[in-house]
Amino acid sequence: MTETLKEYLKHYDATEYPSVLVTVDTVLLTYHEDAIKVLLVKRASHPDIDHWGLPGGFLDQSKDKSLEDAANRNIEAKTNIRPPYLEQIQTVGSGNRDPRGWSMSVIFSALVPIAACKANVDSVEEARWFDMDEARKLKLAFDHKQAIEAAFERHKQKALYSFIPVYALTQPMTLTELRRVHELLIGKTIQRKSFIRRAEASDMFTDTGKTTQDKGRPAALYKVKSAVKDYRFVRNIEA
Amino acid sequence: MTETLKEYLKHYDATEYPSVLVTVDTVLLTYHEDAIKVLLVKRASHPDIDHWGLPGGFLDQSKDKSLEDAANRNIEAKTNIRPPYLEQIQTVGSGNRDPRGWSMSVIFSALVPIAACKANVDSVEEARWFDMDEARKLKLAFDHKQAIEAAFERHKQKALYSFIPVYALTQPMTLTELRRVHELLIGKTIQRKSFIRRAEASDMFTDTGKTTQDKGRPAALYKVKSAVKDYRFVRNIEA
DNA sequence: CTAATAGTGTCTATTAGACATTATTGT
DNA sequence: ACAATAATGTCTAATAGACACTATTAG
Structure with a gap:
């Protein structure tokens, strides 16, 4: 006797199975004042209350x-912008990373221009941009430290063979700024x-005709x- | 008033939240008879019953x-071996990929030597190795087609800058076989x-001193x- | 002028591709 | 010997690194 999908679904009860906690967290990176910065949020609730952690939260099925x-959704809640670059990094899960139960987190990483979201981040009490150096010294919530390293490593690799890191900059930008972002990622x-030869070969950038005005020769x-x-x-x- | 974690957990009830279906599926690849093959399993239950799909299944918290x-666990169930190379590819999830509810799948990809598992796969009624060409023509369960393409693309990229594809081969192997795997991935x-220059430069391989015996000059x-x-x-x- | 920074010229070193040549087996 | 396949020799082309040099601004 073959059961149809309809009949099968009628008897299927999802609540029979133990549920898994699913969160989506994002490593948001930007470049500002000669440093790569990562956005961290102070947790207002248990577990790991009062620890800094990644912006994110439970999946909301609705x-x-x-x-x-x-x-x-979680990025916009903190920055009020939709990031120009968003990439999935990895998914971690285990029975003991969260005391509430078997828990998993889908980790994304986004690059954002700081100018577009600085004001919004500053207005959100519990969110702050940290220099990567500082962030590395903090005790972070859950396994978010490891997530940040995985995201950073991914962007480092991309810096070696692409200009993806440009999305951490506010446009228009100079090639010196872009080079600096790559240098910070690569170390x-x-x-x-x-670097300039590669920028030309990529044909990814257009000269706006404008230049910077600062000490030294103006940059395109x-x-x-x-x-x-x-x-x-x-x-x-x-x- | 500050609540301790202990108190918080006492009142926390995971079943209050709508559960998410979590499956883990693997794109198992190998090389055999001048082709890249992918392991598919015939689904014995709803939904997408009787369709070919990836080996995998629900996360089992215990x-x-x-x-x-x-x-x-799922790979061993079909092949009886633990793969020498396993990598996470991506996680997909949506409200409509599975009629039972909001569902997500963590996709892995593994490379295996066919010799180590051919017998076991053959003994499992519902599992079969398909040439990539054949697999691409099938109508697969869920979004598994897309998962296979994502895994293949990942291995293609690795074939360009590493010798990771060697794990699809049964050792010892010849450099001609390894080159062929790379060629099939890259297209x-x-x-x-x-290729030989790179193999030498990598210092990843040792000559066993043995050679093949076939028509033409023996290969190391x-x-x-x-x-x-x-x-x-x-x-x-x-x- | 000098300091500072942007941008170019040009040489070298590395290495992938091309492809001819040589080596080693079976029949 | 011949066919088949493996392995090497060697030239060329592309391109990243090094670093000296020139250009353009502010003061």
């Missing part, structure tokens, strides 16, 4: 059609000439050409 | 300490000389040196 939706200096200001997110170099920067 | 545990031929048989999983080339194969 609001979230997908995992990306959940990530964007070593990059030859100016090499560039914007990312629209619809170019994924240029990959065959040859990496040597890390 | 058996699985982590998501990797769940992946390994184009690779210069024999270039190699093994992977233990504890070398992550050599990365600065310069990619040009795809």
Whole structure:
């Protein structure tokens, strides 16, 4: 006797199975004042109350059609913007990472221009941008420390063969600023000439014609050409 | 008034929240008879009953300490081996991918030597190795088609800058076989000389001293040196 | 002028691709 | 010997690193 899907669903009861706690958390990175910064939020509730942790929270089945939706919802709650770059990093789960039960977290990482969200972040009492150096010294909630490292490592790899890190900058930007972001991610200096050659080869940027005004020779200001997110170099920067 | 974690947990009831269905599924790949093969399982139950799909299933909180545990458990059930290479690919989730409710799947991908599990797979009625070409033509359960493509794409990228694909081979293996795996993943031929140069540079393989015996000149048989999983080339194969 | 920063010229080193050549087996 | 396959020799092209040099601003 074959049962139809309809009959099967009539008798199916999801609450029979022990539930899993599902959270979606995001490692939000930006560049400001010669440093890579990560957004942390002070937890207002148990567990790990009063510890700094990643912005995020439980999946909301009524609001979230997908995992990306959940990530964007939580990001917008803190920054009021939708990030120009969002990527899934990894999913962690275990029976003992949360005292409430078997818990998993889908970790995303986003790059945002700080100018677009600084005011909003400053207005949210419990959210703050930390220098990566500082963040690394803190005791964070759950396994969020490890999540930040995984996200950082991913962006480091991308810095070696792409210009994805540009999304951490406020446009228009100079190639020196962009190079600096790459240097901070990779952890070593990059030859100016090499970097400019790659920028030209990628054909990802347009010269706005404007320049910076500061001490020294003015720098050209560039914007990312629209619809170019994924240029990959065959040859990496040597890390 | 501050509530302690203990008090908080006393009143916390996980069943208050709508549960999410969590499955862990694995894209198992191997190399056999000049083709990349993927392991598919015929579903014995609703939904998508009788469709081919990925090996996997619901997270079992009593058996699985982590998501990797769940992946390994399901892989071992079909192949009777623990794969030499296992990697998390992505997690998908939405309210409408499964008629039973909001559902998510943590997708892993593993590479296995076919010799170690062929007999076991053959003994399991509902499991079969499919050529990638065949698998691409099938109508698969859930969004497993997309999961296979994501895994394949990941392995393709790795084939460009590493020798990770070696784990799809039964050792000892020849460099010609390994090159063929890379070619199938990348979708184009690779210069024999270039490939051998890279193999030498990686220092990942030891010559067993043995050779193949077939028509033509015998090929040297190699093994992977233990504890070398992550050599990365600065310069990619040009795809 | 000098200091500071942006941007270029040009050489070297590395390495992937191309492809001809040599080596080693079975029949 | 010939066919088949493995492995090497060697040239070229592409491109990242190094670093000296030039350019353009502020003061």
